[in-house]
Amino acid sequence: MTSLLRAAATAAVLFLWSAAGAWASADSQGLERLDPGTRAAVTSIVEEARKDALPTQPLVSKAIEGATKGASGERIVQAVRAYAEACRHARDAMGKESTEAEIVAAAGALQGGVPPDTLSHLRSARPRESLVVPLVVLSDLVARHVPVSVASVAVLAPTRAGAPDADLLVLRERVEKDIRSGVPPGSAASLQSRAWLSARRWQVSSETKNETPLSKSPRRSTP
Amino acid sequence: MSDPENKREAWLERIREGYRSTPPLGPDARRRLDDALAAEPRPGSLGSIVRWWLEPRGFAARPWAVAAAIVALLGVGVLVGRISSQHPAADDGRAAMARSGSASADSMTVVHFTLSAPGAASIALVGDFNDWDASATPMRQTAAGVWSVSIPLSHGRHVYAFVVNSARWVNDPGAPLAPEDGFGVPNSVVVVGWPRGT
Numbered sequence: 001m002t003s004l005l006r007a008a009a010t011a012a013v014l015f016l017w018s019a020a021g022a023w024a025s026a027d028s029q030g031l032e033r034l035d036p037g038t039r040a041a042v043t044s045i046v047e048e049a050r051k052d053a054l055p056t057q058p059l060v061s062k063a064i065e066g067a068t069k070g071a072s073g074e075r076i077v078q079a080v081r082a083y084a085e086a087c088r089h090a091r092d093a094m095g096k097e098s099t100e101a102e103i104v105a106a107a108g109a110l111q112g113g114v115p116p117d118t119l120s121h122l123r124s125a126r127p128r129e130s131l132v133v134p135l136v137v138l139s140d141l142v143a144r145h146v147p148v149s150v151a152s153v154a155v156l157a158p159t160r161a162g163a164p165d166a167d168l169l170v171l172r173e174r175v176e177k178d179i180r181s182g183v184p185p186g187s188a189a190s191l192q193s194r195a196w197l198s199a200r201r202w203q204v205s206s207e208t209k210n211e212t213p214l215s216k217s218p219r220r221s222t223p
Numbered sequence: 224m225s226d227p228e229n230k231r232e233a234w235l236e237r238i239r240e241g242y243r244s245t246p247p248l249g250p251d252a253r254r255r256l257d258d259a260l261a262a263e264p265r266p267g268s269l270g271s272i273v274r275w276w277l278e279p280r281g282f283a284a285r286p287w288a289v290a291a292a293i294v295a296l297l298g299v300g301v302l303v304g305r306i307s308s309q310h311p312a313a314d315d316g317r318a319a320m321a322r323s324g325s326a327s328a329d330s331m332t333v334v335h336f337t338l339s340a341p342g343a344a345s346i347a348l349v350g351d352f353n354d355w356d357a358s359a360t361p362m363r364q365t366a367a368g369v370w371s372v373s374i375p376l377s378h379g380r381h382v383y384a385f386v387v388n389s390a391r392w393v394n395d396p397g398a399p400l401a402p403e404d405g406f407g408v409p410n411s412v413v414v415v416g417w418p419r420g421t
Contacts, residue, residue: 030354061351061382062405068355069392069406079405101379108412112402132380136412140399143409172399 030064038063038073045080054087055100058107086110093119094131105135112142118152125160133165137172144176146185154193161200171196331375332415336383338395341368343387348372350383350410357386378416384408 031039042063046056062083066076090106091098093116098106106119118138122131134155141151154175158168171192178188249255336348346362352374353359362370362385370385382401385393394400395411404410 058351061354065351065355065382065404065410066406068349068357069408071406075406082405105380108401111405132414136380136399136414139402140412143400143402 030060033064033067034076035073038076041073041077042080045077045084049084049087052088054084054091055104058087058100058104059084082111083107089116090119092116094123098123099130099132102131102135105132105139109135109139109142112139113148114138114142114152115148118156121152121156122159125156130165133168134159137168140172141175141185141189144179144185146175146189150186150189154189157193158196158200161197163196163200167196330378332378333373334376334413334415335371335373336362336385336395337365337369337371338362338385338393339369340385340387340393343368343370345388346370347386347389348374348383349386350381352376352381352383357389376413376415379414381413381415382410383413384410 031042034042042060046059049059050056059080063076063080066079071079086107087103090103090110093110094102094106109119110116119131119135122134122138126134138151138155141154142148146154154171155168158171163171174192175185175188178192179185183191338346340346347357348360348362349355349357360372360374362372365371382404383395385395387393392408394409395413398411398413401410401412
């Protein structure tokens with residue numbers, strides 16, 4: 001029995017040690033596609049990000065993406081460094097409680113030209129719920145050439161008014177459809193956002209009207 | 224028998240006699256024995272387990288067995304690390320995408336990708352979920368010019384693109400765009416999970 005326990009204890013210790021080592025190095029997998037100089041530079045950026053408790057896997061993925069797309073080593077290092085910096089600014093703007101997915105999505109938005117203030121406002125609008133979808137929609141609008149200031153308002157206003165993720169995704173699809181049909185991107189985003197807000201006001205107004213004092217305290221019918 | 228042998232035999236006999244005779248017991252010997260036994264932790268109790276871990280001890284093992292165990296455990300550890308790195312950690316998965324999919328596990332959803340590309344000879348799906356490996360997820364032509372593939376993805380935001388004829392990168396026309404990939408080729412975004420607030 002004692003020898004069995006000894007063996008089990010030894011095995012557990014060795015397993016944890018080896019698993020921890022493999023886990024720590026897992027982030028760097030795939031970097032073998034890079035040349036040694038680029039790999040060293042990317043690894044250095046990734047380690048720096050790890051020390052700052054920033055997401056590291058997206059940085060590695062960015063480097064691999066660059067290698068697959070045939071980018072030069074210099075371009076890859078530049079892109080990974082810019083992405084890491086964007087992640088750092090995104091977390092600063094949205095707060096340390098932000099999830100990894102939020103930070104990565106916000107980093108994309110920042111790289112598209114969205115100002116950090118917009119991220120802070122979005123966080124204020126949704127202090128406890130995920131910002132991933134609002135950020136994805138915002139980034140998409142910017143990528144479709146909606147001016148950054150218009151795109152920011154187009155997403156921020158509905159989010160402040162309590163728009164669920166599904167509504168924001170529908171808004172994005174409608175903007176995309178309008179742009180495809182020839183509406184200027186800024187106008188399309190602005191119109192669709194206002195349309196959602198109008199519909200929301202109408203909905204709230206209808207609900208308030210239905211919830212009349214009569215329904216709250218029904219009158220007694222007199223005999 | 225010689226004299227030394229007699230002496231040795233007599234000495235051994237005295238020792239044997241000593242073992243045979245019962246030593247005199249004191250008046251409280253029984254009580255002291257019971258107390259000592261009661262103070263001993265019972266086998267299998269928490270105290271004995273803790274003591275086993277805390278007391279210094281040595282053990283013997285065959286070197287080849289230890290070496291084999293180390294190699295096997297390193298292999299398992301590396302395997303665990305590789306599997307975990309292939310599946311991006313699921314975030315809180317609150318977002319949504321307007322695409323078909325069915326839940327296959329708590330944090331994984333099968334996502335269906337399609338692309339209309341008449342005249343293409345081959346199309347591959349690449350993204351952060353397959354290390355941008357163009358040979359990892361080939362798409363199949365399901366109808367004239369329509370290519371599709373279904374893969375399980377962890378909940379969260381993923382970036383992807385299509386590689387047409389092993390050369391041309393195109394984004395998904397029906398999906399949100401990622402604003403900047405850093406390499407001049409736009410990507411698409413898929414957020415896996417169910418809509419929040421619906």
